[in-house]
């Protein structure tokens with residue numbers, strides 16, 4: 001038996017949803033740069049689920065279906081209110097999404113039609129839950145989403161309780177497009193493993209949220225901001241990074257299992273971070289990030305991944321740090337559900353082997369003879 005630690009390079013599924021070929025990312029064969037520049041998040045969700053970009057009429061119908069499913073069960077709101085005020089936001093999201101299954105009469109209906117309806121519900125309700133988490137912990141009333149607005153608009157509106165600026169909606173929408181899917185990343189793989197037992201879609205998404213939470217995956221965006229805050233000012237960047245690298249610490253937001261020449265999503269987030277910095281009159285986080293990028297690249301040859309500049313983008317949008325990973329989840333739920341639907345279409349249990357390296361021929365000793 002040969003063990004490939006971390007399954008590096010192992011091809012574990014066939015998929016037609018997104019590809020990373022020679023460092024180029026596509027969703028359904030469409031270059032990420034084109035989607036980042038021209039597509040809305042709702043168009044991308046449609047593309048991921050149905051394999052084509054929607055016409056005007058299809059998009060309108062799709063938006064209506066999403067908007068009709070935005071209401072979350074009152075019991076979920078009560079549940080969120082019962083959580084500690086200093087709740088870990090990803091733990092809260094994971095628990096609330098798991099509970100959604102209990103209030104969905106179709107939760108265990110495994111027909112393809114019911115699974116698409118559940119995917120719509122999950123996509124519509126995750127942003128509502130994330131905004132609700134942010135408000136209940138501050139004892140603020142929940143804000144109803146508007147039925148004629150986009151997911152990006154509604155999220156910012158529900159979070160702040162006021163009309164978001166167009167530029168903020170556009171920036172968040174682009175960030176959602178960039179985070180929507182990414183081949184067989186850890187959380188998507190977790191979702192596929194879960195549903196490959198023919199468990200339900202809510203179980204798959206619950207596994208995925210738990211997997212995204214870790215700082216080696218989606219949780220890195222919060223850690224990037226924690227690092228920027230810890231460094232505090234541009235004059236402290238060089239010594240901090242040198243010290244961290246000398247101590248073999250990982251710099252959050254750098255490196256990638258698949259991209260060795262840079263993550264193609266990072267440049268879009270960098271541009272956005274710069275634009276929003278200029279607009280808000282606070283270039284500090286952007287300037288510090290650029291300096292960190294130069295240092296980490298010259299000293300370690302590592303490039304920023306999607307999590308690095310998203311930290312300063314969300315901060316410029318005045319979003320609290322511990323909502324960064326939940327925002328990643330409310331975008332990636334589109335990719336997770338696309339992969340779950342694809343897994344169900346041609347399912348086989350996912351069950352690899354482990355090389356046993358423990359003791360052999362050990363004997364059972366009765367408890368009174370053990371030392």
Ligand SMILES: CC(=O)SCCNC(=O)CCNC(=O)[C@H](O)C(C)(C)COP(=O)(O)OP(=O)(O)OC[C@H]1O[C@@H](n2cnc3c(N)ncnc32)[C@H](O)[C@@H]1OP(=O)(O)O
Pocket residue numbers: 006215216217218220249250251252253254255256257258300302305306307
């Ligand atoms: C959305 C996403 O999930 S994107 C990834 C988000 N995660 C992060 O940003 C966390 C920081 N980055 C990392 O920990 C890694 O680069 C990962 C987890 C993304 C990829 O991990 P792997 O493919 O297993 O690479 P691995 O951790 O083995 O790194 C290879 C080498 O590069 C080094 N390295 C990798 N990333 C970093 C980093 N961010 N900072 C410093 N050194 C790093 C490792 O220490 C290792 O060095 P060594 O060979 O001298 O021991």
Ligand SMILES: O=C([O-])CC(=O)C(=O)O
Pocket residue numbers: 181182184185186257258305306
């Ligand atoms: O693909 C990965 O390993 C991690 C990543 O960038 C993502 O999930 O967007």
